[in-house]
Amino acid sequence: MNKISKLTLMVILLSPIISSCIPYPQESNYNDFRFLEFDIPQMQAGYEKGEFTAEEVVKAYISRIQSIDASGPAINSMIVVNPDAIAIAARLDEERASGKVRGPLHGIPVVLKDNIDTHDKMPTTAGSRALKNSFPLQDSFVARKLREAGAVILGKANLSEWANFRGELSPSGWSGVGGQTKNPYILSRNPCGSSSGSGVAVSANLTMLAIGTETNGSIVCPSHANGIVGLKPTVGLVSRTGVIPISFTQDSPGPMGRTVTDVAICLSALTGTDSTDVKTFKARGIFNRTTQNS
Numbered sequence: 001m002n003k004i005s006k007l008t009l010m011v012i013l014l015s016p017i018i019s020s021c022i023p024y025p026q027e028s029n030y031n032d033f034r035f036l037e038f039d040i041p042q043m044q045a046g047y048e049k050g051e052f053t054a055e056e057v058v059k060a061y062i063s064r065i066q067s068i069d070a071s072g073p074a075i076n077s078m079i080v081v082n083p084d085a086i087a088i089a090a091r092l093d094e095e096r097a098s099g100k101v102r103g104p105l106h107g108i109p110v111v112l113k114d115n116i117d118t119h120d121k122m123p124t125t126a127g128s129r130a131l132k133n134s135f136p137l138q139d140s141f142v143a144r145k146l147r148e149a150g151a152v153i154l155g156k157a158n159l160s161e162w163a164n165f166r167g168e169l170s171p172s173g174w175s176g177v178g179g180q181t182k183n184p185y186i187l188s189r190n191p192c193g194s195s196s197g198s199g200v201a202v203s204a205n206l207t208m209l210a211i212g213t214e215t216n217g218s219i220v221c222p223s224h225a226n227g228i229v230g231l232k233p234t235v236g237l238v239s240r241t242g243v244i245p246i247s248f249t250q251d252s253p254g255p256m257g258r259t260v261t262d263v264a265i266c267l268s269a270l271t272g273t274d275s276t277d278v279k280t281f282k283a284r285g286i287f288n289r290t291t292q293n294s
Contacts (some may be wrong), residue, residue, distance in 0.1 A: 030068060034060055036205055040104055040262045043208065047096065047107055054089040054096075054107030058152055061109050062086070065155070065206050075182040077200035079114045079175075081155040083121050089152050104265045106150030110209040111201045113194075114156035114178075115163055116253065117242035118143045126244045127161035127175025140242020141274050142211055142253050149269040154207050158197030163218060165246050172196055172222075183226060193221035195230075198256050202228045209266050210256045215246045219254045229263045230256040236279035238270045248279075 035043070035057060046052055062081055069078050082088075092107050112118065115126045117136035125131040139147070146153060158178030164170050173181030173196035181196045183189040184204040191200050195212025199222030202210045212219040214232040223230025232254045240251050255266035274280045 030072070033064055033205055035208075037258065038208065039257075039259050040108055040208065040265050043108060044104060044106075053093045054152065055086060055093055057107065058085050058089040058109055058154065061154060061207060068204055069201075069206055073182070073184070073187060075184055075187070075200055075204060076173075076179045077158055077181050077197040077204065077206060078111070079125065079127070079156045079158050079178040079197070080122050082153055085109075085152055085154050092150055092152065095150075102148070102150035103269070105146070105269050108151050108209060109154040109207045110146055110151045110211065110266070111154050111157045111198060111207040112143065112146075112211045113159050113198050113213055113253075114175075115159060115213060115244040116140050116142055116156075116211060118153060118156070120153075122156055124156070124244070125175075125177050126163065127159050127177050129176045132177055136242065138242070141239035141272070141277070142270055143242065145270050145272060146211075151209070151269070157195075157201050157210060157212075160194035160196065160218075163194040163213065163215065163244070163246055165215075173200075185227065190225060191222055192225035194218040195256070196222045196225075199223055199226040199228055199230065202226070202256050202258060208257065209262060211253055211266075211270075212256050213243055213251060213253045215250045219256060223256055228256055228258055229260050230254065231263050231267060233267065233271075234283070236277075236281075236283045238267075239272065239274035239277040239280050241274055241276045 069075055117124045117140040119136055119139045123134050124136050158181045160172055161175035173191040181191045181200055183191045195218045198210035198212040201207045203226035219230040219232045233252050235252050238253050255263045257263045273284050
């Protein structure tokens with residue numbers, strides 16, 4: 001037996017002994033989550049029965065973000081958590097207690113891709129360090145419609161920096177602000193598309209809904225790769241005002257969720273005519289009239 005063969009045999013024989021001495025971190029039971037795989041009808045049923053409040057729901061999701069996204073497997077799907085999310089949820093609970101329910105999104109957590117403006121304590125960065133202190137002066141049309149519908153904007157999702165229009169070899173889900181987003185099924189696999197943070201956040205039960213944006217595949221690709229439902233609406237069905245743009249003829253924000261029903265509910269809240277986005281004029285009359293904002 002030559003020296004190489006002897007060395008190979010020794011490695012094989014010693015491998016079980018060596019591996020038994022290597023400390024492995026204990027895995028947490030990340031499926032031990034009260035709202036695991038909840039959809040909107042389940043959440044609303046729980047609200048109506050008084051089983052939990054929106055404030056309790058939001059606190060639970062924020063705790064899960066801290067344990068899974070920021071630490072643990074560190075999937076990096078979130079750039080920032082809304083510091084006002086719990087207070088917003090508490091106000092929505094007060095509305096519900098007084099008999100006012102805005103609709104099926106009342107008290108539902110939603111995450112926005114971080115190229116969508118929100119006028120609050122969160123910057124809109126597009127994943128770029130150049131915009132890390134950029135605080136928009138007003139909500140995007142999408143953010144305003146979500147707030148009006150009673151959704152709780154939980155935070156901003158990581159994305160491919162500048163929605164993947166920063167170079168020919170830019171990787172999916174990487175940004176200078178948020179780092180590399182990871183696929184929650186297999187951390188080394190591609191989360192796909194520039195809305196990867198939105199897709200991963202929904203898939204990992206860090207939120208119930210997310211909003212992505214798509215020029216060419218950036219909603220449907222991460223939805224496919226992370227096992228959720230995503231829809232790119234026809235251009236003009238949802239306003240692009242307040243969304244960092246790529247293409248005037250192709251861009252569209254769209255909902256991402258766990259089920260087709262959830263995505264349809266979210267889409268119905270997002271549609272409407274917007275005087276600052278002429279593409280929405282062509283969609284007038286297509287969407288439910290109760291959602292219009294002329």
